[in-house]
Amino acid sequence: MNDCIFCKIVKGDIPCFKVYEDEKFLGFLDIKPLNPGNSLLITKEHYRWVYDVPGFGNYWEAAKKLALATQKVVRSNSINFLTLGYEVPHAHIRIVPRFENDGHIDGIRTTAIKQIPKEEMKQIAEKINKITSG
Ligand SMILES: [Zn+2]
Numbered sequence: 001m002n003d004c005i006f007c008k009i010v011k012g013d014i015p016c017f018k019v020y021e022d023e024k025f026l027g028f029l030d031i032k033p034l035n036p037g038n039s040l041l042i043t044k045e046h047y048r049w050v051y052d053v054p055g056f057g058n059y060w061e062a063a064k065k066l067a068l069a070t071q072k073v074v075r076s077n078s079i080n081f082l083t084l085g086y087e088v089p090h091a092h093i094r095i096v097p098r099f100e101n102d103g104h105i106d107g108i109r110t111t112a113i114k115q116i117p118k119e120e121m122k123q124i125a126e127k128i129n130k131i132t133s134g
Pocket of ligand 1: 004005006007008045046
């Protein structure tokens with residue numbers, strides 16, 4: 001889709017901090033992170049919803065791979081997966097590392113955005129990408 005921001009990221013028209021890539025999926029850090037290491041795993045082709053994606057199981061296997069790599073890098077207690085799908089109308093799994101006292105309490109507060117310097121984002125992304133592509 002021409003005016004879809006995620007399709008533009010896939011095409012390389014918009015830069016991203018890449019954390020995962022295979023034939024079908026692309027992962028990158030969320031520029032409005034809910035915690036350090038928060039990434040989005042999207043399909044390279046445009047689908048509206050996560051459940052529209054062919055190979056739903058493969059999609060989640062990729063999400064798991066990215067989550068485990070992320071956990072290693074940012075040393076989170078756990079990882080949450082969010083698939084609300086409202087902000088951008090292109091299938092995405094939001095991968096959110098969780099920490100003690102991270103401001104999200106029992107759920108995820110989608111407004112609790114963290115300020116993380118670009119340089120730190122870049123370093124986190126490079127470390128995760130090294131694991132997921134290795
Ligand atoms: Zn799209």
